[in-house]
Amino acid sequence: MSLVAGRGPLGPDRAGWFSAPVADPIVYVEPHPRRVQAIRDGQTVIDTERALLVHRAGAALSYVFPVGETAGLPTEPEPEAPGYVRVPWDAVDTWLEEGRPLVHYPPNPYHRVDCRPTGRRLRVTVAGEVLVDTDDTVIVFETALAPRLYVAPEHVRTDLLRQTATSSYCNYKGYATYWAAGGVDDVAWSYGDPLPETSTIQGYFSFDADRAEVTAQLPEAG
Secondary structure, eight states: OTTTSTTSTTSTTOSSOOSSOOOSSOEEEEEOOSOEEEEETTEEEEEESOOEEEEETTSOOEEEEETTOSTTOOOEEOTTSTTEEEOOGGGSSEEEETTEEEOSSOOOTTOOEEEEEEOOEEEEEETTEEEEEESOEEEEEETTSOOEEEEOGGGBOGGGOEEEEEEEEETTTEEEEEEEETTEEEEEEEBSSOOGGGGGGBTOEEEOTTTSEEEEEOOOOO
C-alpha cells in the first residue's frame, strides 16, 4: 500500500509534494509479471503471470486477473482495467507470489525496508522504569512509514517484559510478537523470525511512543 497509504505519494499524509496538482482520488494500474497462485481446497485455482496491480487510495493493494483465469471463483470487474476482474482475498485458502505465502494483501513493488546501524540514543521509560537507554540502535526506514528505532535485547530490561497475546503480520518483515511492561499492554514488539530482507532486526525490540515515554536523539557531531 506504499503509493496510496500513509506518507506515500498518493496517500493521505504524503511526505513530499508534486510540482503540479494531482487528481484526487487517483487509481494507478500496472502490469505485475510475477507468478501469482491461489489455492482453494488443496487445488490451484489461479496460476498466472498476467495479473495487474491496482493502487487505489483508501483500499488495500489488490491483484486483478484476466477474465477466464479465475476458475469459477467469485469476481467483480475492475472499472479501471477492462477485461480484468478482482477476486476477494478470502475466496481462497492461500495466496502465493513467486512461491511465498501472502497474508492480507499483495506485497508492494514500491515498498522498501532499509535497516541501518545508527548512533541515535534511545531511552524508553514505562511506569517510572527505564527499559532502554543506549546508543547502540538500528534505524528502520520503511516506505510510507515514519522511521523507527530497534534495539538488541541485551540493551533492554527484558526481565520487565511480558509477552501478550497480540500478534501481527507484515509482508515485508514477517510475524511480530508484542510485549507488555509496567501494566501497559503491547508497549513493544519484536520479530523472532523476520523475512530475509529484515534479518538485521531479528529479536530486536521497538517501542510504541503512544504507550511509553520514548526519547530518540541524534548522535553528537564529531
